[in-house]
Amino acid sequence: MRVVCLISGSGTNLQALIDAKARGELGVADLVAVISNVAGAGGLDYALDANIPTEILSHRDFADRLEFDRALMQRIDHYQPQLVVLAGFMRILSNEFVAAYRHRLINIHPSLLPKYKGLDTHQRAIDSGDTVAGASVHWVTEALDSGAIIRQTEVPIVPGDTAETLKARVLDAEHVLYPAVVRDISLGVVTP
Numbered sequence: 729m730r731v732v733c734l735i736s737g738s739g740t741n742l743q744a745l746i747d748a749k750a751r752g753e754l755g756v757a758d759l760v761a762v763i764s765n766v767a768g769a770g771g772l773d774y775a776l777d778a779n780i781p782t783e784i785l786s787h788r789d790f791a792d793r794l795e796f797d798r799a800l801m802q803r804i805d806h807y808q809p810q811l812v813v814l815a816g817f818m819r820i821l822s823n824e825f826v827a828a829y830r831h832r833l834i835n836i837h838p839s840l841l842p843k844y845k846g847l848d849t850h851q852r853a854i855d856s857g858d859t860v861a862g863a864s865v866h867w868v869t870e871a872l873d874s875g876a877i878i879r880q881t882e883v884p885i886v887p888g889d890t891a892e893t894l895k896a897r898v899l900d901a902e903h904v905l906y907p908a909v910v911r912d913i914s915l916g917v918v919t920p
C-alpha cells in the first residue's frame with residue numbers, strides 16, 4: 729500500500745511511522761513520499777534520513793486555496809498512493825481535495841473527538857476540568873475534524889498539567905496509535 733504523508737511541522741508522527749516501518753510493524757504500507765507546505769519543516773529531515781522522497785509545495789506561492797490544493801493533488805497523484813496520511817498538516821482542505829481522496833485520506837487529531845475540534849485542544853481540555861484526554865484518527869471529510877473515527881487512545885490529565893505537559897503525553901500516545909492504524913488499513917483490518 730503506497731502511502732503519501734503530508735506535513736507542516738515537527739513531524740514526530742511521521743518519525744513514528746518511519747520507525748514502525750523499520751521495525752516491520754507497518755503491515756504492507758510503504759512511505760513513498762513526504763510533502764510539506766512549509767520549507768524547513770522538521771519532518772523533512774526525518775524523511776531524508778529514511779531515504780523517502782520529499783517535496784515542498786508552499787501555499788504562499790498560490791493565489792487561493794483551490795489553486796494550491798489542485799497543485800498539491802497533482803504532486804500527490806504522481807506517487808499513486810492508496811492512502812494519504814495527514815500528520816500535522818496545518819491546512820484546511822477544500823471540498824474538491826477531500827472528494828478526490830475520499831476513503832483514502834486520514835488525519836490524527838490531538839483530542840478525543842468529537843470533543844475539541846480545531847486548535848488549542850490541550851488547553852481547552854484542561855480548562856474544562858477533564859480528567860482524560862487523548863487522540864483520534866479519523867477519515868477526512870469536508871467538515872473539519874468530523875469524519876468517522878477509526879480509533880482513539882486515552883491518556884490521563886494529571887494535577888498540575890499544562891498544555892505543554894499534556895501535549896507531550898498525548899503525542900507519545902499518538903506515536904503508538906497512528907502507525908497501528910496505518911498498519912491495520914494496509915492489512916484490510918480497517919476499512920472505510
Ligand code: GRF
Binds near residue numbers: 737
Ligand atoms: C499532532 O498533535 C497531531 O495530532 C496534530 O498535529 C500534531 C502534529 O505533530 N494533527 P507532529 O508534526 O507529528 O510532531
